[in-house]
Amino acid sequence: MTVTRWGGFAAAALLAAGSYTAGALPGGDPGAALRRSGLGATPLPFQIGLAACLVGLAGLVAAWWRLGATVRAGEVGGRALAVTGALWTLPLLVAAPLGSRDVYSYACQGWLYASGADPYALGPAEGGCPWVAAVAPVWQDATAPYGPVAIALAAAAASAGGGLLGTAGLLRLVAVAGVVLAAVALPRLARSCGVEPARAAWLGVCTPLVAVHAIAGAHHDALVAGLVLAALAAAPRRPAGAGLLLGLAVAVKVTAVVALPFAVLLVAAPVRRWLLGGTAAAAFAAVSLATGLGVGWVAAVSGTTDQTQWTSLPTGVGMSVGYVLRGFGAGAGADDAVLAARLSGLGLLALALAALATGAWRRRTQPRTVVLHCGAALAALALLSPVFYPWYALTALAVLAVAAQAPVRRWLAVATGALAFLTLPNGLGVAALTKLPGAFFDLALAVVVAWLWLRPQLSRRLSGVRV
Template sequence: MASSVDLRRCQVLGLAGTAFLALGGETAGALPVRELLAPSSAGAALGLVGVYFGVVLLIAAWAMLGRLLRGPEPPSPRALLLVLAVWAAPLLLAPPLFSRDVYSYLAQGAMVDARIDVYTHGPSRLGGPLADEVAPVWQHTAAPYGPVFLAAASALSGLTRGELPAGLVGMRLLALAGLGLMVAALPRLARHSGADPAAALWLGALNPLVLLHLVAGAHNDAMMLGLLGVGLVAALGRRPVLGAVLVTLAALVKAPALLGLAAIVVLQMRGGRHPARAALTTAAASAATTVAVTTVAGTGYGWIAALNTPVSPHNWALTSLLGRATGALLERLGSDLAPLAVPVWHAVGLAITAVALLMIWLRLRPRPVYALGLSLAAVAAFGPAIRPWYALWGLFLIAAAAPDTSVRHRVAAVTCVLALAVLPSGGPADLGQLLLAVSGGVLAVVVLWQARQAAQAPVLGRTA
């Protein structure tokens, strides 16, 4: 096992990082409207510096932990789970960070509880304090989530009676339950794929994006990924029907998990089942689950038509950026085709995604978990909408099934970039906020460098 001193250093450094995140979030996070500070205020500025100081400390601790895993005595999966608990602890009671989506979840749950059609109306139809907390861009948009999540959100609304603090805690508990399922699934998926369970936990559960967006942000992607993971574990255990049911439940949280049914079919084929029978069994289990859950939830099938909701006008997905740039160029040239630029690029992105999925499954069918991870990564990368936490769709399964260390290194590098991509308030950044964020990160780098120099000084003195 890794040196207890080195492991403790990782724990303490990561704990310091998440503690700064939680403290900074008290003034710079995605706070309730009545608690929001002006971005130019001293409190908000100090909080923003503190958050980015904490993010860089957390990234450094995670990188140090990764080096321990490659050492002669790597930490055990159990030791890594303790590290995860320590790092996550300060975030449990912190305000929402990096997104205001959790307020949308609460408003949508209250709408279902009030029998308002969330697939026709936005939170503005609900009105009242909860709706006021939703970001303006989502006030009039339909919910893109399936009946599993909406049923959970509705139940939470009933339990908390619309009280915001209790609702926020409840949503974070739902996210933690999803994270628990992810943690349970990762080692099992890794063993099946011939990967190191500890390395899978490091990349897939202790990842800064998990802590920042699934724990601190309380995103429902945790529920989706948790159900998807345990569904794949069930299928690997020769329980394909249960696997199909669980994967369908994941897709009824967020639709991308539906791709997991392809892995269920492939796993049955590897077990000797005829392809047609495997596909029919999986489709029947999925259809029955969808009908049963939708009937019980009473929300209908409107989520299918609402899947384009995350495509906000100014999102920074690759195809959206190219579409806006092309549209601006066409406008400058006086072309009437400018309004078509974004839809055309979105269509191109979907076509690229389809080709990528076909190539992935043709080449990697013997490795269905890894193929599914790459497929979900392609959906996130080339789809019409992107958020940093969407990267976790593919990352979770790539962590479990990556064939070599170089793949993990590349994914880890992407993680470090995305961890710095969003302000803790979840809003757009102006120049002043960018400078404050950079200042916090640079300050953390300086502190880490000084700490390293101080640690090396006694060694250099003894060898002089």
């Protein structure tokens, strides 16, 4: 255990060291030429930092995997796991942002609001944010798609930070607070589901994905994950408190609303269910009114779908069809193929959410089943939406960690380790470098999943046919 603990710390330290020449630096992208001209066109310090980051991340994933074996063997309890996770986090608290430049977007959105402007109407560039050069070019003109709590927290950070670095540091502390909240709530929720808390914490909180994208990346999703887990844990005994937490989660990112019906089903008495739902709605409305921001984020959310990446399963399927169309000289239909695939994905998402909510209602006396369905709904939302980034999976993985059965947990662990590598330290997505193979991987995956789902039904139908 000691070797694993300190090995993970050394890997995290190497990752943090590499971030200062290959991370998402505020002065600009040190690896901007990578996508256009390849690694050889990037500066030597960037290449060294990138190598350090990749080796450090691989070492952290390996240490985490070994830690999981000791947890499953019962050799590591919750306290030792918490100490290990905290130790691995320490170097990343002082690292440059990793995997994304979103924290600079948050900072500018907060600056706009603190300056009296509306971040739902103005992007960082148009609003005159002094830190706009640090924002990823694709988001410099984009309005904020986040709820009023996210904007208010960013504004507080911008007001107290004294500059971009101070603001980014305070936003990282907000993300850390979300991780701590998740770590505190997860054991209680795991016990209510009959799952060993240490096993759930290893898969849901103490992961390389959390280290890179929640801590180092300072994403709002860390706070959402903490609030949702805390709400699910509080729901059976404190429905009003759970409703408050869920209302705040939705006021950070509206996608958290998917967890609401499942939290309601964790409450036994019908009257108390209404209390939870009503409190959540009241909390969201109160925050929206208090900040004066209202629901302006609705229009901005649609703007996030402008990115076309195969990391979204429907988008990848549409891209693969588009490549085939181009091969036959019908490239004009490529964009239509992506749009049709995305609309189909949203249709499947609606069906999946309805089926999961119905299944949870039928087995509402079984908390583990309800929580499992909640995690599956959050996962479906992430996978079937038009755009997917690895930090979108944080909440779903944390909820699934407390309810999934052993075979599923193994696949979740593999996915968690793989997702940590989905973006390079400077924020360039691996998907941008692997468009064609990634798109056809999605198509193959969709075919396999469809076949696995249809095969039992076809077998039942064929078995009933008399020859």
